[in-house]
Amino acid sequence: MEHDFRFNTLAVRSGQHRTNEGEQGEPIFTTSSYVFQSAAEAAAVFSGQQPGNIYSRFTNPTVRTFEQRLAALEGGERCVATASGMAAIMSSCMALLNSGDHMVSSRAIFGSITVLFSDHLSRFGIETSYVAPSDLDAWERAIQPDTRLLFVETPSNPMAEIADITALAELAHSHDCLLVVDNCFCTPALQLPLAMGADIVIHSATKYIDGQGRAIGGAVIGGEEHLDKVFGFLRTAGPCMSPFNAWVFLKGLETLRLRMDAHSASALELARWLEQRSQVKRVHYSGLPSHPQHELAKRQQKAFGGVLAFELQGGKEAAWHLIDSIRMISITANLGDTKSTITHPATTTHGRLTPEVRTSAGISDGLVRIAVGLEDISDIKADVETGFRD
């Protein structure tokens, strides 16, 4: 039945199971365990002969509603919710890889993911090679006989590089690998990686799915075969989503398309305005015709999202001056909030990288990132304006 509905309807309606109280909203099941009618029923549910809830580390009705709703929006068979975006990535790697396996990853991924791959998974014999996300030849060259997984985030943070999901899926499958896409920046409102051939979609629900900066959570979406393994790992290892957070994210999903369209429209306006400014050397936003993968972004995304970065002529001094002059935009590294945020990547999110690695990733000292919120765009522009030095 749900396949007949369009995105905005699925976002509001799918996954809801009403209790006998006739409630209109989704209830929050704050219970750690579940009661059985009889010893025989307990035995049947524990043995898997009968479906049912046992313990909220495994399943919880509020969490299940969130999982079913997000799976419907991403067009995936199944979703497993996790305690954070990082838990979603860790659970996927632990469930789908073995010691001795190799991964190829975009080098432009969320910083903690690089640390997870390079410092932690490597201790269990899983090695990772890094490539530029938009360089298909580099991806192909990095694949080894023991490569099992390709990992990409598109658009990338903060440089808005775009990876070709369809081409990467073909490359992955021709080498018997899985393609995992971190869809955090676009969300299913703007980009559907599974429909383009990806095997697994990862989310940090902390960002646009919540959309209001309230809770930490994550999700893994994909086919039953892979997701059953992810669920098997999660129920034993324990990085499960709390029912309260699942309820917060459910409410977030209901307005996802509206918010993503508004974030995208304001970010595009800000990007065009910044591009005209003499103090700005370059703007990195896939919605601009000057972006090297603008055509690809137009093909694979419905819009260009809410995050942009720009380089100031005056280097670090001008960047810090701008950040310190603004009155409204929050100085914080988070994104996907109703409130606009501003950050200086070279000294915060990417500050632990060596200067050489930072330079090769294009993150100069004059680079500033703004995650455009839902305030009036004129006020956002006026705030940035106060930070320009002539």
Ligand SMILES: *Cc1c(COP(=O)(O)O)cnc(C)c1O
């Ligand atoms: C924030 C983020 C993550 C990690 O998610 P958490 O919820 O903070 O654990 C993963 N990928 C991307 C692209 C992110 O922005």
